[in-house]
Amino acid sequence: MSNHSEHPSVGLFVTCLADMFRPSVAFATVKLLEAAGCRVNVPERQTCCGQPAFNSGDRQTTADIAKTTIEAFEGFHYVVGPSGSCIGMLHHYPELFADDDPWLQRALDLKSRAYEVTSFLTDVMQFDRINAQYDGTITYHDSCSGLRELGIKQQPRQLLGKVDKLSLNEMEEAETCCGFGGTFCVKYPEISNRMVSNKSQYISDSSADTLVGGDLGCLLNMAGKLKREGKPVQARHIVEILAGMTDTPAIGEADYDLAKPL
Known part of the structure; x- marks a missing residue:
């Protein structure tokens, strides 16, 4: 179990793609986190993690997004998301701020609390009481x-x-x-x-x-x-x-999924 209370508070980082194309991923993540004993909240102020801007070299826009994200997730024991890519971007936030910038310490604090969901369940919560079946x-x-x-x-x-x-x-x-x-x-x-x-x-x-x-x-x-x-x-x-939530159509099988060539 974690070093925090028996029921640590978790801020769910939903991610853009889950929000727009696959909400079931966010709901399944909440179900797993709650099964592990976490108190889950979804901060409404959260936006994109900033990775597209970061990868395109737009550091200022990325820093602005980072500040919004940092503020949105302050006060939670952990920040957890169903994406190594997006959580990895949160880990890059300290690179956006100079050594004398007060935002640097806040970015480092967020990084220390940010986990991808399978890593969080396994490495932090030591949780593996999975109650699901998949015949395939x-x-x-x-x-x-x-x-x-x-x-x-x-x-x-x-x-x-x-x-x-x-x-x-x-x-x-x-x-x-x-x-x-x-x-x-x-x-x-x-x-x-x-x-x-x-x-x-x-x-x-x-x-x-x-x-x-x-x-x-x-x-x-x-x-x-x-x-x-x-x-x-x-x-x-x-x-x-x-989470045993496989009743929805598979990815790419529904109209709301982005499964078309660019």
Whole structure:
């Protein structure tokens, strides 16, 4: 359990993609956090994490977004989100402020409290009482930011191992980028398309019926490619499976999902 009270307060960082395209991911995250004994709140002042501006070199806009986020999540024991990419961006906030800027310490404080959800459940709460089943074979994609910036690799697999009836077939090059990369797919569409084509083949070769991951951007990208290629593999965010919330259409199967080519 955490070093805080028995029921630590958690501010949920919803993320833009969950808010706009996949609200079920946010609801599933809340369900898991509450099952782990957390008191969950969703600050209404939260916006984008600022990653698109940051990756495009717009430091001032990113700093403004960071200040809004820092203020929105002050007072919580932890900040948790269903995205290694977005939480990884929160960890970059200290880079935006000079050593003598009073916002630097506040950014460092936020960084120290910010966790991706599977990492938080496993590493902080030591929670693995997963009450779910999934009658299928999955393959897991390790997203770049979660893996390389936050060290998320075994945590999701440990939690998935607690799901009844679920089988995991690891794909070849599970740690290789899917080609989405936020603005990368817009700047370099040909390279991005080749990368996701390779990924689609690895997913298909795994013989899994479901692709699972922890970042919606990656999942939307790969789900769209799989659908356009006519490959019968559905995509789901890990929290939907862990929370037993798989009644919704798979990613890319509903009108509100962004599963079309750019």
